[in-house]
Amino acid sequence: MKSNQSIVIERLQQAQNAHDLEVLLACFAPNFQGNHPLYPERGFKGIEDVPKNWSVIFHNIPDFHSQLFRLAVEGDTTGAEWYWFGTHRDGSQFGMRGVPILGIQADQIEWARLYMEPV
Template identity: 45%
Template sequence: MLAERLRQAIDAHDLEAFTGCFAPDYRSAQPAHLARAFTGREQVGRNWSALFRQVPDLRAELLATAVAGDVEWAEWHWHGTRLDGSPFDMRGVTVMGIHAGEATWGHLYLEETEQNGEGIDATVHRLSGPALD
């Protein structure tokens, strides 16, 4: 399973093993953040070398996985401490298309964990807009 290989590479901070999980022309999308889309294994390497450098104790927990044909879903918790002492904590899901053991495309639904945000009532009110009386 590709997600388990990714988890092992993250925990080992093995950039070569990590980037080896992606096709050279890998296409990445973050559907909730359209400007973050990119193409290429090289960009994967730039992204993760920065994370490995800035979060020296970065670890990945693989919470759940599912596979259907050539698509793999994984639920993640990535965490550690940045060099400046601030926490790094992300949770979410990746959906990846797999061919010949490499990710050819990925949709990332990961967000920084919010510790003290608004509650559900305030969120629904903000999302739905003001009530019409």
């Protein structure tokens, strides 16, 4: 049986690969908080930045694709190893790989610590 956390991650990946902002947004709690420990200036509070960030990604990388390698769940904390890739509109390659640590409760992501780096 799948955990609620793995179901949320599956929905997130499907939304990313379908470029579906509505479904993607439903994966996040209204009070979502995201931070990038290596880049503190990229952090944000509130769900408002989620569709802004992803709409820019989907626009600038029309063939954006998300691949999930591994998933680890401990209580309400989830670690997921991702590879995000595609081609920028100018033809250059896009690739990021890393492990966001996510707090998932009530079928939504409440917080994230993103450890994603370009490859």
